[in-house]
Amino acid sequence: MAGAGDVGGAPVAFNSRTAPLTWRVIGALARQAPDVFLRTMLRALSTGSGSGVLANLSPLDRVDVLALFRSMRASRGFLHDIRKPVDPRLEAWVRCPTLIIASQGDGQVPPRHAEHLRRHIDGATLMWSDAPSHLIWFGSSAHERTEQVTGFLAGAPER
Numbered sequence: 001m002a003g004a005g006d007v008g009g010a011p012v013a014f015n016s017r018t019a020p021l022t023w024r025v026i027g028a029l030a031r032q033a034p035d036v037f038l039r040t041m042l043r044a045l046s047t048g049s050g051s052g053v054l055a056n057l058s059p060l061d062r063v064d065v066l067a068l069f070r071s072m073r074a075s076r077g078f079l080h081d082i083r084k085p086v087d088p089r090l091e092a093w094v095r096c097p098t099l100i101i102a103s104q105g106d107g108q109v110p111p112r113h114a115e116h117l118r119r120h121i122d123g124a125t126l127m128w129s130d131a132p133s134h135l136i137w138f139g140s141s142a143h144e145r146t147e148q149v150t151g152f153l154a155g156a157p158e159r
Contacts (some may be wrong), residue, residue: 046133098124
């Protein structure tokens with residue numbers, strides 16, 4: 001299965017020469033205009049509007065998401081991930097219980113990827129999240145992710 005899609009300007013913005021400047025600019029925007037920064041970043045991670053995703057976050061979630069973005073750094077592995085398709089033969093090698101959590105609101109990983117993995121990993125469990133973005137651990141439905149993972153690890157996953 002191929003990667004999530006168009007890599008856009010990432011190879012230019014995050015190559016070894018430009019990445020330090022890119023991250024300084026990102027950090028400055030996050031500090032100087034956090035709501036603008038969050039709306040912009042969240043829009044890229046959602047099929048909906050950045051404003052809609054932002055409205056779904058509590059004040060504590062906003063602080064945590066800002067901290068998450070500030071801690072991110074793109075490495076050569078990141079560029080490899082966005083450029084190189086995943087070898088579909090690898091899915092057949094998975095031999096352990098596998099939980100796939102996906103959201104229709106994820107702007108980075110289309111739902112078809114989750115469906116594909118469910119079909120090609122023997123015994124995989126696919127659970128749907130109503131999270132409005134790729135950041136399924138934040139927002140008003142985040143507690144559901146904890147329940148989904150806890151149930152799966154307890155050996156009684158929902159199907």
